[in-house]
Amino acid sequence: MSAHIYDVIVIGAGGMGSATAYHLAKSGANVLVLEQFQRGHTFGSSHGPTRIIRFFYDKAFYTELMKTAYAEWRDLESVSGKSLLFITGSVCLGASGNPYGRTARRSLDAAGVESEWWSATQLAERFPQFRVSNDMDILYQKDTGFLYASECVATHLQLAEQSGATVREDTPVTDIDWQADVPTVRTEGDLFYGRKVVVTAGAWTGKLLAALDLPLTVTKQQVCYYQPTDTHLFQPDQFPVFTEATEDGEFLYGIPAFGFGVKMARHGRGQIVSPDTCERTPDTDYIAHIDAYIQERIPELGKTTHAEVCLYTETADEDFIIDAHPRCPDLLIAAGFSGHGFKFCSLVGRIMSELTLNGKTDFDIHPFRIDREPEISSGIPRLQS
Numbered sequence: 009m010s011a012h013i014y015d016v017i018v019i020g021a022g023g024m025g026s027a028t029a030y031h032l033a034k035s036g037a038n039v040l041v042l043e044q045f046q047r048g049h050t051f052g053s054s055h056g057p058t059r060i061i062r063f064f065y066d067k068a069f070y071t072e073l074m075k076t077a078y079a080e081w082r083d084l085e086s087v088s089g090k091s092l093l094f095i096t097g098s099v100c101l102g103a104s105g106n107p108y109g110r111t112a113r114r115s116l117d118a119a120g121v122e123s124e125w126w127s128a129t130q131l132a133e134r135f136p137q138f139r140v141s142n143d144m145d146i147l148y149q150k151d152t153g154f155l156y157a158s159e160c161v162a163t164h165l166q167l168a169e170q171s172g173a174t175v176r177e178d179t180p181v182t183d184i185d186w187q188a189d190v191p192t193v194r195t196e197g198d199l200f201y202g203r204k205v206v207v208t209a210g211a212w213t214g215k216l217l218a219a220l221d222l223p224l225t226v227t228k229q230q231v232c233y234y235q236p237t238d239t240h241l242f243q244p245d246q247f248p249v250f251t252e253a254t255e256d257g258e259f260l261y262g263i264p265a266f267g268f269g270v271k272m273a274r275h276g277r278g279q280i281v282s283p284d285t286c287e288r289t290p291d292t293d294y295i296a297h298i299d300a301y302i303q304e305r306i307p308e309l310g311k312t313t314h315a316e317v318c319l320y321t322e323t324a325d326e327d328f329i330i331d332a333h334p335r336c337p338d339l340l341i342a343a344g345f346s347g348h349g350f351k352f353c354s355l356v357g358r359i360m361s362e363l364t365l366n367g368k369t370d371f372d373i374h375p376f377r378i379d380r381e382p383e384i385s386s387g388i389p390r391l392q393s
């Protein structure tokens with residue numbers, strides 16, 4: 009068995025781990041990233057071509073944090089020379105008087121971010137792809153868009169390596185001894201020592217930190233892709249990101265054509281699974297359900313041509329966990345991103361780097377404490393993804 013000492017060991021090279029490694033390495037830290045699979049794998053939560061980025065949220069602190077997250081993504085584009093963030097604008101659709109659009113509007117107003125209520129006629133003029141009834145509430149927000157997700161992860165990792173980080177793939181961490189003088193990370197063949205250890209293990213966080221009994225639930229999620237005959241109509245410069253809160257209490261979202269085509273999915277509690285044994289084949293019932301919605305709302309899209317499975321790691325209040333281990337300040341945890349974390353990777357990476365290297369951050373991460381009492385649900389499902 010060989011021994012290595014690093015300033016920081018990051019466990020997990022997904023969305024959050026890659027961003028954390030990038031910020032740490034560019035600050036001059038000697039970083040080791042340990043990833044159980046190969047980079048870019050499809051078993052976790054950050055694979056696939058797109059994730060929505062948006063300001064509108066039901067809690068104003070997310071909207072505030074998004075201001076820096078957008079700036080960090082733009083910074084990553086300028087450092088890497090790659091296009092990663094595409095602005096399309098968004099429409100939030102819902103039945104007249106539904107609470108979702110109003111909640112989103114309130115958080116935008118509170119943060120000074122512009123949005124507009126549109127009539128069905130305005131929607132038809134700008135985005136004739138939708139079929140909606142005249143009495144629907146339609147909220148337009150111009151800054152919404154999507155991130156080229158798989159490329160964001162790859163870019164953070166590449167730039168971390170260029171700044172000296174070591175990334176070891178196919179290296180599952182089996183144990184962390186946080187009670188040792190220097191936190192010790194065990195893999196199948198090695199022991200690694202890190203002055204600090206950051207756990208960004210996504211759906212496997214609960215298993216890796218089992219003794220902490222973190223309130224994390226892993227669920228199976230699915231997404232459908234569409235390849236319409238007239239692809240031009242659904243390009244990012246022709247078609248927006250959109251969400252819909254249906255009268256049946258469902259929450260659906262869509263992203264313009266990119267990668268496998270137009271992406272559509274339902275946000276919500278999926279089946280509770282283990283990340284190690286989750287069945288990775290999409291369910292035919294789910295695909296039929298999304299196809300039926302598309303038939304009514306955007307019939308030009310036709311039927312699903314491709315579908316994939318992804319995992320959410322959810323907390324009870326759907327707020328993140330960003331905190332130190334309660335009994336070991338040298339072990340930091342970023343987890344529980346509850347189906348809406350990707351847009352924050354650029355910022356979470358910076359926050360984790362600041363917490364690790366300086367012991368503090370100026371960003372308000374108070375809502376993400378491990379020991380918080382989850383807020384009692386308002387009964388209004390979250391505006392996620």
Ligand SMILES: Cc1cc2nc3c(=O)[nH]c(=O)nc-3n(C[C@H](O)[C@H](O)[C@H](O)COP(=O)(O)OP(=O)(O)OC[C@H]3O[C@@H](n4cnc5c(N)ncnc54)[C@H](O)[C@@H]3O)c2cc1C
Nearest residue numbers: 020022024044052053060181210212318345349350351393
């Ligand atoms: C279908 C779907 C749609 C989504 N849409 C959006 C959206 O539109 N907008 C948005 O903002 N967010 C969205 N999200 C949420 C977002 O993608 C996640 O919050 C984010 O990707 C979580 O990143 P992560 O780094 O925590 O997890 P992951 O990216 O899964 O990374 C965890 C990594 O840790 C590794 N690992 C785990 N255990 C170990 C171990 N013991 N040893 C070594 N390595 C280990 C894993 O292999 C994995 O690579 C969506 C999620 C899904 C599933």
